[in-house]
Structures are given as structure tokens and as C-alpha cells.
Amino acid sequence: MKNFKPRLPLLLLLWSALSPVSTFAAPYVGTVLDADTRKPIENAFVTLGFTVARTDPGGRFTIDGNGKQLGIRAYGHARRDVLLNTLDHDTFRITLSPFIPKAIYLSFYGIGDKALRESALGVIQHTEANALVIDLKGDRGGVSFKSTTPLATQIGARKITTIEDIHALVSELHAKGIYTIGRIVVFKDNPLATARPDLALRTADGAIWKDREGLSWPDPFNKTVWRYNIDLAEEAARAGFDEIQFDYVRFPDSTEPIYPVPNTEENRVETISGFLAEARKRLVPYNVFLAADIFGYVAWNTDDTHIGQKLQNLAEVLDYLSLMLYPSGFKFGIPGYLDPVQHPREIVLFSLEKAQQRSNLPAIRFRPWLQAFRDYAFDRRLFQTTQIRAQIEAADHFGSDGWMLWNPHNLYGDGLQNKSPQ
Numbered sequence: 001m002k003n004f005k006p007r008l009p010l011l012l013l014l015w016s017a018l019s020p021v022s023t024f025a026a027p028y029v030g031t032v033l034d035a036d037t038r039k040p041i042e043n044a045f046v047t048l049g050f051t052v053a054r055t056d057p058g059g060r061f062t063i064d065g066n067g068k069q070l071g072i073r074a075y076g077h078a079r080r081d082v083l084l085n086t087l088d089h090d091t092f093r094i095t096l097s098p099f100i101p102k103a104i105y106l107s108f109y110g111i112g113d114k115a116l117r118e119s120a121l122g123v124i125q126h127t128e129a130n131a132l133v134i135d136l137k138g139d140r141g142g143v144s145f146k147s148t149t150p151l152a153t154q155i156g157a158r159k160i161t162t163i164e165d166i167h168a169l170v171s172e173l174h175a176k177g178i179y180t181i182g183r184i185v186v187f188k189d190n191p192l193a194t195a196r197p198d199l200a201l202r203t204a205d206g207a208i209w210k211d212r213e214g215l216s217w218p219d220p221f222n223k224t225v226w227r228y229n230i231d232l233a234e235e236a237a238r239a240g241f242d243e244i245q246f247d248y249v250r251f252p253d254s255t256e257p258i259y260p261v262p263n264t265e266e267n268r269v270e271t272i273s274g275f276l277a278e279a280r281k282r283l284v285p286y287n288v289f290l291a292a293d294i295f296g297y298v299a300w301n302t303d304d305t306h307i308g309q310k311l312q313n314l315a316e317v318l319d320y321l322s323l324m325l326y327p328s329g330f331k332f333g334i335p336g337y338l339d340p341v342q343h344p345r346e347i348v349l350f351s352l353e354k355a356q357q358r359s360n361l362p363a364i365r366f367r368p369w370l371q372a373f374r375d376y377a378f379d380r381r382l383f384q385t386t387q388i389r390a391q392i393e394a395a396d397h398f399g400s401d402g403w404m405l406w407n408p409h410n411l412y413g414d415g416l417q418n419k420s421p422q
Contacts, residue, residue, distance in 0.1 A: 032093075032095075119410075127413070184246055220271050237283050323355060363401075
């Protein structure tokens, strides 16, 4: 037997059996078109496993990789997944439907409260709103769903469950035509910093640092903190969320904490952008949009606003930049408008225009947060239909990828237009 030499076909058969499935797979070639206009979509994302391709000006792409389905998404459009075994041509066309999210927000407790949840769904049913931002990890660090991420249980972030079945929730919302955005608060995390003091920010005397609310923050430089939040994001993407939105993806606005490396602008920006880049890499197989909430003054400041957020760097790693353009948050106003609550339209429009000017991004890459709550910084006025509508019209005029209304009590209706009769 020592002189036995397998014939070439047998060698090939054995080699192919041990090789990855994609070894002999031909590249997939196709075109991505707008479902309404039938025009090609340039720069659409096409994913296959961890492989990403972008479409050319004619909407064409070529991709080769491992996986059972193609993921396709483009700015200003609903994303779509296509099973490879349903494609019966070597070259095929895929259409994406235009979609502009107009979202309302449900908090950690709001999503679990039947009355608030049904009220929000009623608003979406009867008005122009068509999307929900849902807390998956809230401002107090609690994880609202039954996460399998071990650290969430170990630190006590899973003590209260307000989403019993995250997969069923997403399926229900999608069945109603609702675009789903999973909000994850990142570097403001009291349970993590308390249960794991080795990860917490500290003061010069070694004590655990606390912010103005008395809450501790973990160290943004620490990769364990990164992995924890990205693990949660991956769970949400696997459950079918259309978009992952990171909030508090920044350094504290305080000079008190002591960091393991110099607290310089370069280090801060590199850290925040690095976290988002790592999240983007991990989320590739899920064909999910990635967004982050950004401090309003970042649109105007040429530095990182001392929190690690710089427009040019964020633009490289995000699909959508969600500037928080609450007039009440503009403590110093903007040029020509020093009393921002009297000029909600101008605050939103001019901030978006400034952000676009500085980033050179198309308007469709922005989706702002708008104020739907009582002013807290100036004259305590209510933000009702007039103020809310002014902000919405500013975002629409600018051409952003929709907008999001923030109300901490999860109460909506003012300022929203009723759906047109069918």
C-alpha cells in the first residue's frame, strides 16, 4: 500500500470536502435599485458574512464570502436580507424601499409599561411617526431584556426585565411596519462601575468618581467595557433590530476623573472612534445600521468638546449621526440666537447645516433628536405643538434621515401630523 497514489479527482474530492464551502463559490454579482424610481443606488452596503462590498455609481456590486444570505442596506432606505438559495440567476437585481424614520422614544420602563407602550403604538398608528427608539440598556445601566451576556447578570444589570421576549417584540413591531432602533447607553454605567471597581473611573485620591447624579462611570479606555456593550449590541442585532444606537458614547464632561493614559483630545477621540469602529466590525454580519447620539455643540465646536466626539472622526464609523439638538441644551445659544428656546427652528436647522458644512456629509447621514419636553434651562416653557412642529419642519427642510422625539415620560402626540387617508 505504500506505493498507492490516489488519482487526481479523488485528491480534489478529499481536498474540497475539507475546504471551506466558499472555496469554489463564484462571486455574487448584482445591482441594487430604488424600489420606487428603479434608479441605481450608489454606495449601498452589501454584506455576506463578514465581507462588505459597496455599490458603484450604477448600483453594481461583486461580493464573495461565507454565509447563507446577502444583507443589503443604503442610507434613506429600509434594509433587506436575501437568502442566497432564492437567487436563481448569476446576476440579479435587488430593490430597496425608501424609508425615512420618524421616531418616538420608549424608555427602560416605558417599553415594559402596557399603557405607555400601547399609547406609543397608537401614536404610530395614527400619525406620521413610523419608528421606535427602545432602551435596551438605559441611563441607569439596567439591561431591559433577557440578555445572555454573562457580565450583565454578574453586575446586577439584569435585576429588572421590561422586555420579556426581545425577538417576539421586534417581530411584532416589524409586522406593524415599525422601524426599530435599539438604544444602548455605553460609558454611563453605574452597575458596571459599582460591581467592578477595577473598571471604574476614580478621583485623584483614589475614590470612585461620581457624576452630578451620584452615578459612577466605567473607564472608556478599558476594552472589557467595550466588549460588554458590543456584546449587548450584537444580541440586539441578532434579535432583528434595524439600527443600533449608542448613547453616552463619550467621556464625562468633568475634569475630575483620573485616567490610566493622558486625558488628551487625541486619546479621547481615538478611544471613542475606536470603540465605534470595533462595534461596526462586530455587527457586519447582521446588516444593521449603526448610529450614535452626539452632543449638540459638537456641530459647532472644532475640538472634541472635551468628551471625545469629533464630527470628522465619527462620520468615518457611523451610518447616522444623531445630534441632540434640544434648544434647552444650548446653554450659550448659537450665533445670532442667544435665547434658543424662542428659536427652536433656527437651532435645529442651523446646527444641522453647520454639521454638514464641517463634515462634508450628505444631509441623509444625519437624524437629529428633537425636544418634546418642558424647557429646563431658560424659562421653563412647555414644548408643545408649535415648538415641536418648528423643529420637525427644520429637519425636514434640511433633508435629514428623519428625526426622533425625546420625552422622558414617553408621552407623544403634540406636533405630529395625522396620517393621510388611504
